Amino acid sequence: MLRFRILAAALMIVAAGCSRAPQAVNEVVSLRVSKIPDTPPDAVWSNAPEHTAKLLLQDLVEPRLAKASTPEVKVRSVTNGSEIAFRLTWPDAVVNDVPEPGRFPDGCAVQIPRVREVDPPEPQMGQSSRPVDITFWRADWQASVNGRPDNIRSIYPNAAVDHYPFEAKSLEPGSAAQREMATRYSPAAASGNRRAGPRDVPVEDLVAEGPGTLSPRPGAGSRGKGEHGAAGWSVVIVRKSPQGLDVRTRTQIAFAVWEGSKQETGARKMRTGWIPLSVREAK
């Protein structure tokens, strides 16, 4: 009987190898590659080991998430030494990429401690003087990068607008006066807080030193690309490789997923604790 079980297991391994099933790993292992893939379907990802990260309720700080939603996120990673890329895949039947009152976009994020250390900071957004770097992807930003126009009719197709002051005939389109008038009615943009509007990349670099401290980290230069299909979202996030991370070292990483249809936003999210992150040379 025991011999039969061993044989069956061996056959399963062979069968798995034939269908090129990913190698499952119990930590996030980033495979050394020469070129970082920018899109989710890139063939390079099939060589990378896959880690299935169980997602937990964010129930440590108010406002908490009351009910669990996305159960897990599948993660693959590759690195070329200077950059590290992650592909996050999770099931989601419906695209939520329109932010409006009471509606929220789907999203995901990758969090890595600023300093690589044996005892990492709190996995819940870091802690005072022990920052964590976060790269955040959102479906509405992706829609904007994909070409969705930056106007109210892209959200409400039947919206009727009589007039915007910055579209007055006396203001030449694109002129300094016209831009000044537009900024006057867009206080967040005037403050340099670009939560919406046209974007070059669908991701945002952030730093946090505890819950409620999230701040922009300009110049970090991360990029990304999210695609939705029958299996749900598949999102690539590319950021600078954590300092000192190579095949001989390791650090920690955490993930978060927001399900827009469940009104998940901010602290209302599914998240992981710290997961070891290491680098492996390609065979």
Next chain:
Amino acid sequence: MARVMNWQLGREMSYWYPESRPNKQFAAVFDTNKCIACQTCTLACKTTWTSGRGQEYMLWNNVESKPYGFYPLAWDLKLLESLEGGKWTGRKYEGQTIFEQAPAGERVLGWRPESQDYAYPNVGEDDCTGQIDGGASMAMPHMNWFFYLARICNHCTYPACLASCPRGSIYKRPEDGIVLVDQGRCRGYQECVKGCPYKKIFFNPMTGTSEKCIACFPKVEQGIQPQCFVNCIGKIRLAGWISKPENAKPENPIDYLVHVKKIALPLFPQFGLEPNVYYIPPVHVPTSFTRQMFGPGVDDAIKAYRNAKNDPDLASLLCLFGSSEMVMPRWKRQGDTVSGLDEKGNTLVKVPMNEPVHVRAAYDKLYQISRTNCP
């Protein structure tokens, strides 16, 4: 949660932060009996502040016909249902506030309006509470009724929007108590929209942040009343500063109306925010309704208001409403004239209690025509 004193409830209550009152608190009195729902205030605000992309649906100031008008839909009913109306014993609130009834994992008891809830800014406008049968409108008290409720942000002493924000992006200015959203810090989580029971904070989908009434602070800083006040053709509004009841100064018009005469009452005090816009309740509405809306002081407020004709001080102060664009922190009556004063006692405006009346003959002999009354 901290324990703080809410004088409108007559007791301490729980709040997310410790009590920290501003040096001065912006406040206002609205006389609902004078409002004609012309929406001039609404447009004055709209054209000044919310003409941008993503602000199309926003009305920082709105006027709704009660009981059936809402903006957003059912904003008050949804919470009243949760609070079961709220229970008072005398002037003390015995029920729970939205802070005290916050579910586990939440900072306040709230709900999220959706886009369509804002789509009908005053559904039921001018619908009264029932069918008017022949002659019924002539009977007193009216069998059926409605009234107009003008609303702005209440710049609450204990703002639920501020308590709800997990990022501390909302702040209450120590110099004037005006509640603002830091547009550089907000990340558009809409927790404030969920938390504010008055639904006077709005998510802007084009900027991705939440925005709200700013009490026209650039004007208030210059000693001028906000746009919705100075443009009110019904002269229902008076802006100023309110003290705690124990520090009330009769020469302060807001203190006089709220604390001395007690004719102006907070909107849904049972929510627990200590809102700073005070309403003179409508005199023609059954107090079973207005008591739930303005608290247990309604009957006395109406009695005092109705008695204004025998109370020259009160009558004169009511004449100051809409008399000047300047904020009048002090006032005084001399004979049948009332004056609005600045902090130093300088006169800002002088108003007669009774406007001169000129009666014109029905027939104009000079032009040989009959005059008619314009509707």
